[in-house]
Amino acid sequence: MAKIWTRQAVLRALDDAMTDDPTVILMGEDVAAAGGPFKVTEGLLAKYGAERVIDTPISEMAFMGAAVGAAVCGLKPVVEIMFIEFLGVALDQLTTQAATMRYLSRGRLTAPLVVRASAGAGQGFGCQHSQMLDHWVRGTPGLKLAVTSNARTTYGLLRSAIEDPDPVVVLEPRILYSEREEYEFDPSYRIPLGRAEVARQGADATLVTCGAMTRVALEAAANSDANIEVVDLLTIWPWDRKTVLQSVERTGRLVTLEEATASAGWGGDVVSAVAMEAFGKLKAPPHRITLPDAPVPYNGGLEARYLPSAAYVTEQVAALISTNKSPAPWWRNAA
Amino acid sequence: MAKIWTRQAVLRALDDAMTDDPTVILMGEDVAAAGGPFKVTEGLLAKYGAERVIDTPISEMAFMGAAVGAAVCGLKPVVEIMFIEFLGVALDQLTTQAATMRYLSRGRLTAPLVVRASAGAGQGFGCQHSQMLDHWVRGTPGLKLAVTSNARTTYGLLRSAIEDPDPVVVLEPRILYSEREEYEFDPSYRIPLGRAEVARQGADATLVTCGAMTRVALEAAANSDANIEVVDLLTIWPWDRKTVLQSVERTGRLVTLEEATASAGWGGDVVSAVAMEAFGKLKAPPHRITLPDAPVPYNGGLEARYLPSAAYVTEQVAALISTNKSPAPWWRNAA
Amino acid sequence: MTVSDSNSPLARREALRNRRDQLQRMVEIRGVENRIQKLFAEGHVRGSTHLANGQEAVSVGIARSIDPDDVVTCTYRGHGHALALGVTPAGVIGEICGRTIGCAGGVGGSMHLVEPSVGLLPTAAIIGAGLPIACGAAMAARARKNGRVAVSIFGDGSANIGAFHEALNFAAINKLPVIFVCENNLYGEYTRIQLSTPIEDIALRASGYNMPGIIVDGQDVDKVAEAMAEAVQRARRGEGPSLLEMKTYRYSGHSRSDPATYRPAGELDRWLKRDPINIFADRLIAEQALSPGGLEQMQAETNEAIEQVVAEVLDSPAPDMREIFAHVSGESPGGDQRWSFWGR
């Protein structure tokens, strides 16, 4: 097996999809001639030509909307939003236009486009280039929303997203691009949208997470005295209730680990669904580990503290298991 | 006491605020000469002049951004977003620029603007003009988000929002504009942001809601054999944990009533917080009443079914109380 | 003869080759709009409606200049365009009354008319949304090398929204086969253009994108069609997009509740003197394609037919509750109805 960078998995997924399906096109700022601001589209212009790999002006509304129109008319556009924050100038096309196309046409028209966006904190890009912002999209009927967590899930989710008949947003935690893992590409590999994975089995608590927090969760579990089950949600809308519920019914404890403030995070939805459906099975209160209610700070020390570390997660889960009470977040004393 | 239309309360709040504070200005499409698309700014142009009551081109980014700049430089802009969906073309200015102004300037600059937006379903405006969309904003550090529920709360929240030192979004359920209630204007009346109200006392269950759903909740409670406490959240970010927790600790049961799909609704946040902090006090699983995962339909019969009715809420709460189990939503069988 | 169901949208569109049928379609649009206003007063219409009386020449002029395979995006002020493109009166009135017979099955409403078989994408209720979408349709057409074009119709007020700018630039830099049609009816909601826009002619903005910007008499269906035909040919030749500005006027207020008191006295009257239906009827009479009095007879017949459609609509069923969940995503009930553009 080869060591594969996550950014290579993006490239390979796009490349394989373009080979398999001649209607797949790519659009975005500097995705063509420059090979992408994160170098995840390198070589594709040369291989597939300028009609399929398209550099756009700095006009997110234009190219997001163009993706909608192209998708309706039979192409499969994959759009890059360089930093997810830029969706703030183009959200309408995605959540209002693309998402209602099928509904308003009673199934006659669909907008099977993919929005790939780099997202998340950890690299000192500051508060306007470091958020996940999945809450802008989550819960919108007609859309799907997935978050990658390593090279394999990147490949598997992107291939599925591109083949999906509806608009799909794939958030790629930027910090993972330059991470490597043992992985062998398999062009037939897919991760079905809507399906979570048990990334690690355990009996004492279910730690539900996604994205860059998945590796934090796995590290926390590995360092823990307790036996923690880690569920990588992968698709956060619509999410896999069955896998989460089955796990929580086994472990009796639910912890979510989210790269979001509590009022924006997906954990509220997961926790409430579990509480509604498996209330009697819970040995302890469900618990959420989130970001504090503050923008992402630039300074490296502050940003590291701002994000949940593996040690902090281990500690929180241990406290929950030992006391069967929801432990306070670190900032309750610090702030 | 006079019967006051909710739209009159908007007008009166704006009028009084403009009288009290000469830095308050209004901006939006047709808010000046035409008196507003919903007639909530009638007469203000004549009274305060064109420098303070400003008709804008159809340019949400421009006037939302102008509000940010004007706020930083000492004015108190109140911006009307005619239908909350239009924020989809201007979200960046609010959640990325206004919200980080104080943080990035280390308290030296602030953007005390108010965004008023009509929102919600029930009147046949179709799927692109009938959503609440509070999830686009909720949880953003640096912003506040309130939802009005009648003439009194409209007046009280708007006055507080305009006096707040930070950017505040006030969602006004459009369907309430033409509802009336007994209410006497009191220019000194305020509802502090971040504070919920117990709109009806009860002992068997706490029904937490906001906006147009508040009257549904009150009607449901009135028609119920059980003794239901209704909490009107009013501010949904940051929301009043204390009032909700105290109520649930008394009643032992939590139900949220949300005009949102489950994965977008604020109920996940409320339920998870309550579950974390008052797990042992709950006699029954927390329960959420939400919209189904579908766009808002135009047809009147469908839209009426789509929205939670008082009868449905009564039924759901009764089922929760009698079985101490979370009842299935109506569409589980219907769909 | 009923105006509707005997004819498919496609057949109705083909009929526009005939000049007399073009006039009849303009008369139909006027009649349907007037009837919708009445339906609203009668309580059959929810939400809002946006009529286009006075703008009929733009609708029919566009529709007769493009093929049913060309793609059109349009706004909430779309009844006239939908009818011109071929949607049946039952499809339009039915949608506005929320019936299954409506072109979106009654779940869309007045602002969301749609008919893929004649190229009409769901009309959008968000200002500016249709322009970038048309760019994408044009990209898809070019990828298929099928000579199709995309048309985006929007108002004068919409020329101030960011999407207008981004779409025109995007289309220009990619030389896309798209025609941007601005219906300058002098008002955006209740605001006259000079209060929102510092120039009189929206067409002027085309120069900022190195694109032709053409001012057209929007009350003359032949002038509209000629200008369209030229832009369409340009697009089909691969020479890129055009911006056409149709000078026109809406006789009614912005939406059902607007009495349009903000208009200067006499303005409406001046425009009524250049009524697009009268202009075209006079021309057809001069061409001897219509007999004197032919217009009045056409109007009477058309209005009668519209009454039949209204009766049919009001008799027809509302959608079943299950339609709430149908066609939300690929996993939803409703079945695969997918329309394949150019795949036929």
Next chain:
Amino acid sequence: MTVSDSNSPLARREALRNRRDQLQRMVEIRGVENRIQKLFAEGHVRGSTHLANGQEAVSVGIARSIDPDDVVTCTYRGHGHALALGVTPAGVIGEICGRTIGCAGGVGGSMHLVEPSVGLLPTAAIIGAGLPIACGAAMAARARKNGRVAVSIFGDGSANIGAFHEALNFAAINKLPVIFVCENNLYGEYTRIQLSTPIEDIALRASGYNMPGIIVDGQDVDKVAEAMAEAVQRARRGEGPSLLEMKTYRYSGHSRSDPATYRPAGELDRWLKRDPINIFADRLIAEQALSPGGLEQMQAETNEAIEQVVAEVLDSPAPDMREIFAHVSGESPGGDQRWSFWGR
């Protein structure tokens, strides 16, 4: 003499009245940018940085033409503008190194420089965001009738974003005292302007808003200042906004990781021949305001002073963890530091 802390931002701004100090500021900007590149290589800078070597005349030309009370919005490519407006080298370098000494206390980073006392709002990392904000600042100034103007600085690539269009239209229709300054450095990220924009001169777009659009030699600080002064006067007279296009060039790549291999051979060399520092130094020598060899001495002194600042910065503390929660909202810790524009 150190370049920084002996001087307040305001004092540094006032110093720009002197032509020699203008040159010195340009030299300082160049020196700071070069040093930041090195600091990045040395591992002191996180995320990204966007240098503006080559564009110094624009920064200083703007800063010398407006008052410290005028308000400026600007982008991530803002180090030069911040320094020109008065932010100290310690404020800039400190911010980029994430120290409390930085102008945003180290929580903002390279893309978010700020200094209210000289009119600089936090620079924005989202393309186009600053233009509407400047319109609002201009509205506030007009409401106070204080003659202040707002300036928004952005790039050529940013002229394709919707906010550009909306802001120019909004400013024009309201005749706001705002000056839009486009730094046309021929590239937006790695894309040359002709691949993203179908016209060569962004200034042309001004006509779509009935606003003056002026092309300016951005390598000549005097030309920049003259054009600015004219636009500022126009704005102060109540005649509304202007669009100025500064023809300039960035010597470095887009951001720290970009070697700029996409540039045609010889292009950089041609621009280096019109280096803004050399042009201005030669002029000062001709004016006898600078002795031959004076530039080199100035450069040496300035670079030495910058080294001292760097040492000071690297010696200075990182923000305390509590700064994560400070100044998030009015309820947050941090205390009231509110700057009152024009309230002094």
